[in-house]
Amino acid sequence: MDLLKVLVQKGKLTQKQVKEINEKVIETGQQAEELIIADKLIPESDLFQIKSEVLDLPLIAEVPKSISSEILSLIPRDSAEHYNLIPIGRKDDLVEIGMVYPHDIQAREALKFLSRRSGFEYSLFLISPSVFRGILDKYQTAEREVKEALESLEGELERERGELSLKGDVSEAERTMEQAPVIKMVAVILREAVEGKASDVHIEPMQDRLRVRFRLDGMLHSSLFLPLKVHAAVISRLKILSHLKIDETRVPQDGRFSTRFQNRRIDFRISTLPTTQGEKAAIRVLDPEQGFAEIGKLGALPEQEAILKEAIKMPFGMILATGPTGSGKTTTLYSLLRLLNREEANVVTLEDPVEYFIEGVNQSQIRPEINYSFIRGLRQLVRQDPDVIMVGEIRDDETASLAIHAALTGHIILSTLHTNNAVGVIPRLIDMGVDPFLVGPTLRLAIAQRLVRRLCPHCKKKVVATDSQRELIQKNYQSLPAHLQKKYTLPDPLYIYQPVGCESCNFSGYKGRLGVFEVLKMTERLADVLLKSASEEKVSEEAKQQQMITMRQSGLIRVVEGITSIEEVIRTTTES
Numbered sequence: 001m002d003l004l005k006v007l008v009q010k011g012k013l014t015q016k017q018v019k020e021i022n023e024k025v026i027e028t029g030q031q032a033e034e035l036i037i038a039d040k041l042i043p044e045s046d047l048f049q050i051k052s053e054v055l056d057l058p059l060i061a062e063v064p065k066s067i068s069s070e071i072l073s074l075i076p077r078d079s080a081e082h083y084n085l086i087p088i089g090r091k092d093d094l095v096e097i098g099m100v101y102p103h104d105i106q107a108r109e110a111l112k113f114l115s116r117r118s119g120f121e122y123s124l125f126l127i128s129p130s131v132f133r134g135i136l137d138k139y140q141t142a143e144r145e146v147k148e149a150l151e152s153l154e155g156e157l158e159r160e161r162g163e164l165s166l167k168g169d170v171s172e173a174e175r176t177m178e179q180a181p182v183i184k185m186v187a188v189i190l191r192e193a194v195e196g197k198a199s200d201v202h203i204e205p206m207q208d209r210l211r212v213r214f215r216l217d218g219m220l221h222s223s224l225f226l227p228l229k230v231h232a233a234v235i236s237r238l239k240i241l242s243h244l245k246i247d248e249t250r251v252p253q254d255g256r257f258s259t260r261f262q263n264r265r266i267d268f269r270i271s272t273l274p275t276t277q278g279e280k281a282a283i284r285v286l287d288p289e290q291g292f293a294e295i296g297k298l299g300a301l302p303e304q305e306a307i308l309k310e311a312i313k314m315p316f317g318m319i320l321a322t323g324p325t326g327s328g329k330t331t332t333l334y335s336l337l338r339l340l341n342r343e344e345a346n347v348v349t350l351e352d353p354v355e356y357f358i359e360g361v362n363q364s365q366i367r368p369e370i371n372y373s374f375i376r377g378l379r380q381l382v383r384q385d386p387d388v389i390m391v392g393e394i395r396d397d398e399t400a401s402l403a404i405h406a407a408l409t410g411h412i413i414l415s416t417l418h419t420n421n422a423v424g425v426i427p428r429l430i431d432m433g434v435d436p437f438l439v440g441p442t443l444r445l446a447i448a449q450r451l452v453r454r455l456c457p458h459c460k461k462k463v464v465a466t467d468s469q470r471e472l473i474q475k476n477y478q479s480l481p482a483h484l485q486k487k488y489t490l491p492d493p494l495y496i497y498q499p500v501g502c503e504s505c506n507f508s509g510y511k512g513r514l515g516v517f518e519v520l521k522m523t524e525r526l527a528d529v530l531l532k533s534a535s536e537e538k539v540s541e542e543a544k545q546q547q548m549i550t551m552r553q554s555g556l557i558r559v560v561e562g563i564t565s566i567e568e569v570i571r572t573t574t575e576s
């Protein structure tokens with residue numbers, strides 16, 4: 001191994017010592033470094049400093065002060081111990097992983113597997129065995145806390161039993177004694193969920209134990225097992241928090257509660273379900289930090305962002321976002337709503353369901369089962385003297401007509417629609433029975449969007465665009481609004497980037513996503529056009545006149561900027 005050679009060169013070891021070390025490695029299966037440290041041939045810190053130079057891998061020489069349990073949870077303790085690799089922190093999008101033996105192929109494979117399974121990308125650092133052990137000590141404080149809570153619960157029950165035989169009276173005393181540890185246990189579970197950015201927590205009774213699972217990035221992970229005897233107490237605690245009936249265990253119940261966590265309000269939506277093993281609870285974690293994006297971070301071009309910000313200054317009118325499910329349109333509306341949520345404005349919403357609570361906004365959830373629909377809700381809402389109304393979705397004629405009416409009578413309306421592009425919003429409204437001559441005065445903006453994947457910055461490859469790629473980009477750049485053609489110019493030769501794949505992006509070549517937008521503004525001219533013909537073709541022509549940047553153009557600008565690949569843009573957008 002190179003390290004031993006270098007150590008000889010540096011006069012740290014003799015050839016004879018190296019020979020002995022190599023023999024012992026074969027004999028014992030231990031690592032050469034372990035043997036060197038155990039025999040005190042070289043101080044650990046010196047050894048790993050040299051190793052860091054040999055491997056050209058940065059060394060982390062001290063145990064970090066704190067490591068969040070979210071980071072630690074990315075690699076199970078057992079795997080960490082077995083492979084001598086451990087998460088240290090997070091920088092940008094990368095999880096920093098410390099390895100004692102980075103040349104260990106099995107360890108590298110294990111790391112690749114773990115990163116794929118949990119969906120994280122990483123950067124590697126070298127750490128010494130003592131730093132490794134120091135970090136290992138930080139592991140699973142949650143597990144420890146729950147265990148401590150359990151022990152104290154058992155201890156108190158034990159004491160209770162002793163006293164009971166003297167007093168004979170069970171209820172009150174026992175109940176309060178029991179509560180504190182259970183409250184603590186539930187609090188720890190919820191805190192773990194929030195810190196670990198879990199979207200859901202499942203608490204499930206099994207044959208012999210209670211399983212607690214967390215959903216992270218769409219995947220369920222078992223995180224904790226508790227003795228079955230705490231099952232009833234844990235479920236009761238959750239029911240108390242969310243004002244559900246404690247003694248009702250045979251029918252499903254729904255509720256919610258909120259708590260403050262690191263200075264923000266986090267909501268938990270809980271639903272219970274009777275199963276053959278007993279009652280199971282599922283908890284949806286609604287963390288506003290996860291659900292909201294700043295308007296500047298959505299991915300809109302600066303020109304588009306300016307139009308969005310301008311539109312919400314208007315005193316009334318409709319802003320409609322459109323796109324397929326999962327295109328990020330609700331996130332866009334939420335970020336607009338946040339800007340509209342001012343002290344002097346009465347902001348109300350009708351949602352299905354209410355996902356995120358916004359301080360100061362009156363949010364209402366529709367309940368079709370009791371005939372509280374979008375239609376009925378909207379009729380009710382306009383009597384609440386609102387300034388801004390967000391309606392989850394306009395999906396039928398009557399909602400459309402109510403929304404138009406509300407916009408005409410001086411309200412700002414935010415909603416979503418299903419159409420392929422921004423231009424399609426107008427014919428869609430007319431299909432739903434809206435008079436074409438009312439669209440001009442009410443519609444302010446139609447926003448269409450798609451999500452494209454961002455190229456992994458670590459492995460993306462610069463290439464000269466092929467002739468056909470160049471042609472496609474050129475064609476779209478040439479049809480950009482005149483005032484933007486100066487800003488968005490094409491270099492010659494034209495370079496674009498391709499996905500490659502590396503450890504950091506799980507060999508997908510991509511990391512994260514961003515929105516590509518098109519924002520159609522209602523103008524006097526467009527309103528005039530609508531009075532004559534509201535066909536998609538005519539609207540499209542006028543959109544070009546008003547210099548709208550299309551989703552495809554927006555995407556290709558991101559291609560030339562090297563942020564995404566041309567394949568992503570072709571896959572998600574169409575030529576218009």
Ligand SMILES: [Zn+2]
Nearest residue numbers: 456459502505
């Ligand atoms: Zn990569």
